[in-house]
Amino acid sequence: MPERAVRFGTLHLEEPHSTVERVADELRRAVFDGELESGTPLREVALTESLGVSRPTVREALTMLVAEGLATREPNRGVSIAAPEAGSVRDVCRARRVLEGSGVRRWPDATDEERGRVRSTLEAYIAAVHADATYQELNERHLAFHVSLVGLTGSERLVAMAETLAVELRLALAQVERIRRNAHDQADSHAALVRLLEDGDIDGASVFLDRHLADAETSIIDALQL
Amino acid sequence: MPERAVRFGTLHLEEPHSTVERVADELRRAVFDGELESGTPLREVALTESLGVSRPTVREALTMLVAEGLATREPNRGVSIAAPEAGSVRDVCRARRVLEGSGVRRWPDATDEERGRVRSTLEAYIAAVHADATYQELNERHLAFHVSLVGLTGSERLVAMAETLAVELRLALAQVERIRRNAHDQADSHAALVRLLEDGDIDGASVFLDRHLADAETSIIDALQL
DNA sequence: CACCTCCCGATTGTCTGACAATCTGACAAC
DNA sequence: GTTGTCAGATTGTCAGACAATCGGGAGGTG
Secondary structure, three states, X not given: OOOOOOOOOOOOOOOOOOHHHHXXXXXXXXXXXXXXXXXXXXXXXXXXXXXOOOHHHHHHHHHHHHHHOOEEEEOOOEEEEOOOOHHHHHHHHHHHHHHHHHHHHOHHHOOHHHHHHHHHHHHHHHHHHHOOOOHHXXXXXXXXXXXXXXXXXXXXXHHHHHHHHHHHHHHHHHHOOOOOOOHHHHHHHHHHHHHHHHOOXXXXXXXXXXXHHHXXXXXXXXXXXX | OOOXXXXXXXXXXXXXXXXXXHHHHHHHHHHHOOOOOOOOEEOHHHXXXXXXXXXXXXHHHHHHHHHHOOEEEEOOOEEEEOOOOHHHHHHHHHXXXXXXXXXXXXXXXXXXXXXXXXXXXXXXXXHHHHOOOOHHHHHHHHHHHHHHHHHOOOOHHHHHHHHHHHHHHHHHHHHOOOOOOOHHHHHHHHHHHHHHHHOOXXXXXXXXXXXXXXXXXXXXXXXXXX
């Protein structure tokens, strides 16, 4: 967005402590909201002017985005929004199957807190569906549920990895805002998964999840027309 | 910095033509070689002088190290080498069990190329043991073998994650150079794992790997005196 | 008309220098 | 001995500048 805050306006000073963080957040938001198409080059001077920060700051923020996989840097050619390809979507989904599958299979051994988190993210998702939440909101809740499955493994690093994967998915989904398949069915599907887990049918849940993720993979690739 | 260090591991490509890359590489090398103890603060001006580059360049390199998990940044207090703790070692090992376990269980469905990579990294490790290679060299080969197990999943993102975990392990191991438990036994253990796989005993291999990683976890934590 | 070469502008990579905000440690005051 | 305050050190951020490199168009050649 062009002009935003003035120097002395300490309005939201506390949120992201550093200027770099704010720039990175702004860029992330713009990408996820679909304001920036994939492949769009992020010119340093342009950002410098539109955000009112210096070039080193912009560069540092861009480095962070690249590290997160949200953008790619080609030497001497600058940074541009990462472009999801069929191969990478497939790879992300394969990785998700491993991570979430491991979580699901560990359901009986997980702590109550971890299981509780799965239940509450599911509820939040369902509530959002019933409340006719925005597309972004639904996406957010949906991905949060899947991440919570990884949380069953009890490893914060695996959760962090799942969130990295979620970033790539969000990026891909932002490109095809109209994918919006029936949110009710989606939520029901997730509820069924959790029900299988609660009933102790781990193998059933595992198979169910696998099919669910496979479906997601093909529908995303379809929507991206890759 | 006039000195041009010879890198042992990834000797694939030419000089990283970016100055930032060179600085980051130099720092990584210093950390892995144990020249920098964990917790050591990385002063920007000091690096500026000792490496002969400007401060923005140093900062960018530091940002990369932080993103890799090799160092941590505290606002207004600078960047310091990450300090491995018992909890993080346990978490890394738990994550490894998930990733490598998934790879091992997929052995029958993996491509020939992926299986071949496991065999060749094992051979390289054994060769290094017989050749009485340096401590770093052995570590490198050892970790490469474990990463190759993750490669059986066929997902480059999971491999990338395994390498991130390996970075943390390398960091921890660099702190306890004298751990050096019997390398021959280690290599034999890995060979046994692959033999189980070649014989089609996937479950056996999976259990074997689990025990192997559990042993590694306790011995690392022991060595770190955490 | 097609093709190759060379030059020019645009953009990045890097440097220098500077300033404000913040933290650290020590010293003085009670 | 505890507390308050201050100077030094360090980071966060800015402004401006320069060389290296890439992409594309002008112009020459077949």
